[in-house]
Amino acid sequence: MGIEGVGARVARKEDKRFITGGGRYVDDMVVPGMKHAVFVRSPHAHAQIKKIDVKKAQAMPGVVGVLTGKELKADGIGNLICGWMIHSKDGTPMKMGAWSPLAVDKVRYVGDAVVIVVADTKGQARDAAEAVEITYKELNAVVDATKAIQSGAPQIHAEAENNLIFDWELGDGKATDAAIKSAAHVTRMKIVNNRLVPNAMEPRAALGHYDKAEDHYTCWTTSQNPHLARLVMSAFYNVAPENKLRVIAPDVGGGFGSKIYIYPEEIVCLWASKKTGVPVKWVADRTESFLSDAHGRDHVSTVEMAFDKDNRITALKVDTIANLGAYMSLFSSCVPTYLYATLLSGQYNIPAIHANVRTVYTNTAPVDAYRGAGRPEATYVLERMMETAARELGVSPAELRRRNFITSFPHQTPVIMAYDAGDYNASLDAAMKAADYAGFTKRRADAAKQGKLRGIGMSCYIEACGLAPSSAVGSLGAGVGLWESAEVRVNAAGTIEVLTGSHSHGQGHETTFAQLVTQRFGVPIDSVSIVHGDTDKVQMGMGTYGSRSGAVGMSAVVKALDKVEAKAKKIAAHLLEADEGDIVIENGEVKVAGTDKSLPWFQVALASYTAHNLPAGMEPGLKETAFYDPSNFTFPAGCYICEVEIDPETGLTEIIQFVAADDFGNIINPMIVEGQVHGGIAQGVGQALLEGAHYDASGQLLTASYMDYTMPRAADLPSFKVSTSNTPCPGNPLGVKGCGEAGAIGSPPAVINAITDALGVVDIAMPASPATVWSAIHAKKH
Amino acid sequence: MYSVNYHRASSVADAAKLLKNGDAKLLSGGMTLIPAMKTRLASPSDLVDVSRLRDLQGVKVSGKTVTIGSATTHYDVSTDEKLKKACPALAHMASLIGDPAVRYKGTIGGSIANNDPAADYPAALLALGATIITNKREIAADKFFKGLFETALKDGEIVTAVSFTAPAKAAYQKFRNPASRYAIVGVFVTKGKDGVRVAVTGAGEDGVFRAKEIETALAKNFDAAALAGLKVSAKGLMSDIHASADYRANLIAVMAKRAVAAANA
Amino acid sequence: MSDVSLTVNGRRVSGSAEDRTLLVHFLREHLGLTGTHVGCDTSQCGACVVHVDGRAVKSCTMLAAQASGSTIVTIEGLSDGAELHPVQAAFKEHHGLQCGFCTPGMIMMATDMIARYPEGLDEATVRAELDGNICRCTGYHNIVKAILAASETMAKGAKGKAKQAA
Known part of the structure; x- marks a missing residue:
């Protein structure tokens, strides 16, 4: 692998700027003449807008413009859309209500943007925002999806009767029901997956600049996929044609899904820039982020799992209600359907599965993909069921899982997915060994002597990553293809630039993508630069989400490298008067195998550009583009074990140890992979123990700052024991599967299984805060 | 934050004078007041900064009597060697407030004058039977804390120190x-x-x-x-x-x- | 308006700013030192931590006017010249950062922490001391590792210097 090649723990190239204050995020951008925007947002969860009076605000000091939704509509700016069509089981298309970037006649959640105020300073814009007078007629609100679909609930969109967006199913209902009926044992649970707020540390921001002379727009935005943002803003929101719109996502401070979507603010800032004639920058406050970033999860499921007399699963039936909030965000429809129900087979051989999913409007922030997106919800359903079933059946959780593991590949599940490779016993063995599972009984007894309750829980997850084969997702309703592009430019003096449609917002692409090039040509990693995040520099690409940058983005780089290598070899063969097949490239040299004839890499590059002596008919230059469309999803899987200790007097849970044994396929940079797992586990543990978005009945978000929404802190977590045991993915040239979401997918059920084990209860709500745990202990006592 | 006029007091007397400006408020560590102003929940017209007044800083221990200047930071309370001997419980309590950066700025005077119902110092001073010393009088802790964010302090009154007898x-x-x-x-x-x-x-x-x-x-x-x-x-x-x-x-x-x-x- | 005079990263600077200007905004917008970030409104995330008169404080919870007269070190001024400060180097070596947004505040807090524990740090102490710094990417695992490593490196460096002096 070499010290900088594939598989090496290369320290990140991008770190230098981040550790010295040289990172460049959207809020760091300054354009001459730039002004600052503040959005006036709805204080009500559900209300009609009767009147908007901006006169006082317009007269405030420093104000450049105060603009409303009516003006936006008059200029032809379109409504926001959901880009994945789902049909209900009766064949009708999903019922998408209109989402205007600035609300016109109705507001549907607290935080709905209504007016933009632009002023010389942010302080002035905020002062003026308070002077905007909006008359509302309040309407009844509903925040709970299970209540929103009951008759008589407040109607949020005229298009969606009873707030039902779609009623969708997957799998064989009849076979599933029959298997449940004839089962030796059926485990039944109601399973709630709590609503989360992604909370990337960099709040969302946008800077819109309209250049009148060029009739051209530039948008700096906190995006995981600037090209998709440009496409959607051009094709659907009529901001500007693509050739008149440049979208730049510079350094982005974390995303976790929340920065995939095109939000109202970037559209409105671009439009307002043209309207006011000045560049307009908006940066969210944290509370604004809580109110208006797309949230995650929020499922309520009723689940039945059937077993035969040998404890083999015979069927799984899941009925899920998914809260999508007040509007359908960009990918909101695919998260509780194709990213969720298709994973309900987990690591297990389940002959019959049926999932029914109803998605529902409520007067809450829109809900969309958040780290894992559907797959954490599926894993939580399955792994909580497996734990409960094991207890009911009187077998060990590990034994029940082993009994049902899929062991031969490829494996076709009853819910679309065809798993290509995996070794689930290997991960389980590795995790149990690392956790000293066998020693737990003694540890529990020792803790009991100290008056503490110990519990241990496991979770065996699988996810579908490497999103995704374009034709497959197209047939399932996606509005876009999910390939990736890459361009490898060898410069005349031999340095190399890789332009990728993937976007790094913490994942370390500037290092790992460069490792591929170093591996291929043996050039120093410092001579390789990764270019991303700018639609003017990089050809169309699809961005970073769904653990796709390795399996899809890097595969595109590999394809482009193949082409560059082939051409370089042709040139070298010509220059060295050798057979093309005898040329090898290593350690920065292009050699004729078995001879001492060689050229330094840069000479081949230079020769391609001087073009003085190229093979007949060859075009000058050494630059190749590739588009890679995966043939299948990838299937990372693993086993997580969590051991907790609970103080019964206070309900405080301490994570004693957390073990992760993952199968990510081949690994490019183990250090970065471990970092991804650590971060994912922290978010999963956060979901299980600490985090929860909480609306009151009137639709006010009670957890709208870090004073009330518990972010995992260093002292809430232990150091993690992570390892990998890998089966290479047969579906892509690098054999990689993806690692970005695993931690968040696999960990919540491990934590909750451990807590319920410690307490001797069937279930406990997430987040299992000290108060919740204490209440469970207290309820058990009485 | 709404517009505000900032004043740096040169003495307690100067601060008292400056407090007569409009709806002025004292600014000490600012760890509660400034966040409240940022979110526009507090909107004083003027801020009178007393955090740099040397007279208000420091821990004095004389026999069993402990006196802490009102502008003494949580960090300085938590690390004061004399206090750690005389009343380690209070130093420990100060070490539990907020986080290290907050402890570097937040002050005992600011904390008790704000009397947040979840703040730590009010419990300590009440349990210690402390005396709150202002530029006008001395107030027993039992009389000082009056309810949610309410104290016995009158307009223009400035906490200068707290004092208590170290308990066994x-x-x-x-x-x-x-x-x-x-x-x-x-x-x-x-x-x-x-x-x-x-x-x-x-x-x-x-x-x-x-x-x-x-x-x-x-x-x-x-x-x-x-x-x-x-x-x-x-x-x-x-x-x-x-x-x-x-x-x-x-x-x-x-x-x-x-x-x-x-x-x- | 207030006149604000500061020594920032060894340079004397002055300017005029609205009294309501926070120190973090003065640093970012008046001085162009954008390494210091704002991640929350409630003084909890610590992305804005800088050193004011030698102490790690949250520059989002201090007015620029309040800081006037003080000596300030930001992430941009932490290292001497081209060399990385040992804490910066440790964050890189141990992969203590991902998106980089919380990193400047983490590093400024870490240097302060290490200075306060010259006898050395253990994992539990580091985790407790990070109570005012939130990271969403790393799960803190490698941040803790980096701080412990930097603490050791700096302790060795200090011993080395002491030996040289003797």
Whole structure:
């Protein structure tokens, strides 16, 4: 692998700027003449807008413009859309209500943007925002999806009767029901997956600049996929044609899904820039982020799992209600359907599965993909069921899982997915060994002597990553293809630039993508630069989400490298008067195998550009583009074990140890992979123990700052024991599967299984805060 | 933040004069006031900064008498070697406030003048039977804390120091709100020449209070065992998304027991 | 308006700003030192931590006017010249950062922490001391590792210097 090649723990190239204050995020951008925007947002969860009076605000000091939704509509700016069509089981298309970037006649959640105020300073814009007078007629609100679909609930969109967006199913209902009926044992649970707020540390921001002379727009935005943002803003929101719109996502401070979507603010800032004639920058406050970033999860499921007399699963039936909030965000429809129900087979051989999913409007922030997106919800359903079933059946959780593991590949599940490779016993063995599972009984007894309750829980997850084969997702309703592009430019003096449609917002692409090039040509990693995040520099690409940058983005780089290598070899063969097949490239040299004839890499590059002596008919230059469309999803899987200790007097849970044994396929940079797992586990543990978005009945978000929404802190977590045991993915040239979401997918059920084990209860709500745990202990006592 | 006029006071007298400007407020560490102003929940017309006044800074220990200047930071309280000997419980309590950066700026005077119902210092001063010294008078802690964010301070009155007699035994136990890191329940117990005092923060609907039934039980026997079986009533305790009144009642008993054990250790 | 005079990263600077200007905004917008970030409104995330008169404070919770007269070190001024400060180097070596947004505040807090524990740090102490710094990417695992490593490196460096002096 070499010290900088594939598989090496290369320290990140991008770190230098981040550790010295040289990172460049959207809020760091300054354009001459730039002004600052503040959005006036709805204080009500559900209300009609009767009147908007901006006169006082317009007269405030420093104000450049105060603009409303009516003006936006008059200029032809379109409504926001959901880009994945789902049909209900009766064949009708999903019922998408209109989402205007600035609300016109109705507001549907607290935080709905209504007016933009632009002023010389942010302080002035905020002062003026308070002077905007909006008359509302309040309407009844509903925040709970299970209540929103009951008759008589407040109607949020005229298009969606009873707030039902779609009623969708997957799998064989009849076979599933029959298997449940004839089962030796059926485990039944109601399973709630709590609503989360992604909370990337960099709040969302946008800077819109309209250049009148060029009739051209530039948008700096906190995006995981600037090209998709440009496409959607051009094709659907009529901001500007693509050739008149440049979208730049510079350094982005974390995303976790929340920065995939095109939000109202970037559209409105671009439009307002043209309207006011000045560049307009908006940066969210944290509370604004809580109110208006797309949230995650929020499922309520009723689940039945059937077993035969040998404890083999015979069927799984899941009925899920998914809260999508007040509007359908960009990918909101695919998260509780194709990213969720298709994973309900987990690591297990389940002959019959049926999932029914109803998605529902409520007067809450829109809900969309958040780290894992559907797959954490599926894993939580399955792994909580497996734990409960094991207890009911009187077998060990590990034994029940082993009994049902899929062991031969490829494996076709009853819910679309065809798993290509995996070794689930290997991960389980590795995790149990690392956790000293066998020693737990003694540890529990020792803790009991100290008056503490110990519990241990496991979770065996699988996810579908490497999103995704374009034709497959197209047939399932996606509005876009999910390939990736890459361009490898060898410069005349031999340095190399890789332009990728993937976007790094913490994942370390500037290092790992460069490792591929170093591996291929043996050039120093410092001579390789990764270019991303700018639609003017990089050809169309699809961005970073769904653990796709390795399996899809890097595969595109590999394809482009193949082409560059082939051409370089042709040139070298010509220059060295050798057979093309005898040329090898290593350690920065292009050699004729078995001879001492060689050229330094840069000479081949230079020769391609001087073009003085190229093979007949060859075009000058050494630059190749590739588009890679995966043939299948990838299937990372693993086993997580969590051991907790609970103080019964206070309900405080301490994570004693957390073990992760993952199968990510081949690994490019183990250090970065471990970092991804650590971060994912922290978010999963956060979901299980600490985090929860909480609306009151009137639709006010009670957890709208870090004073009330518990972010995992260093002292809430232990150091993690992570390892990998890998089966290479047969579906892509690098054999990689993806690692970005695993931690968040696999960990919540491990934590909750451990807590319920410690307490001797069937279930406990997430987040299992000290108060919740204490209440469970207290309820058990009485 | 709304517009505001900033003044840096040159002395306590100067600060008193500056406080007469409009709706002026004292600024000490600013750890509560500035966030409140940022979110526009507080809108003083003027800020009078007393944080740099040397007269208001520092911990003095003379025999059993401890005096702490009102602009002394939590960090300086938590690390003061004299205080760690005279009343380690208070230094420990200060080390539990907020986080290190907050402790570098936040001050004892700012904390008690604000009297947040979940702040730590009010419980400590109440349990220590401290005297709050202002530019006008001295006020006993029992009379100083008046309810949620309310104190006995009058307009223009400036806390200059707090003073107390170090008790023979004392300890503070805090159960933190997992999000804010304020106290869900904090219990400060002392055993001094005037007997046992137990003050509870974070829990009361009217802010910090003395837990008389716990004091009575401990007066007989200053031992955690004296609190075995103690049932604290949930009446008058706060309920919010983080903790019910019942849970807080339980925590008061648990934290009190642990505080007594720590005080005896 | 207030006149604000500061020594920032060894340079004397002055300017005029609205009294309501926070120190973090003065640094970012008046001085162009954008390494210091704003991640929350409630003084909890610590992305804005800088050193004011030698102490790590949250520059989002201090007015620029309040800081006037003080000596300030930001992430941009932490290292001497081209060399990385040992804490910066440790964050890189141990992969203590991902998106980089919380990193400047983490590093400024870490240097302060290490200075306060010259006898050395353990994992539990580091985790407790990070109470005012939130990271969403790393799960803190490698941040803790980096701080412990930097603490050791700096302790060795200090011993080395002491030996040289003797």
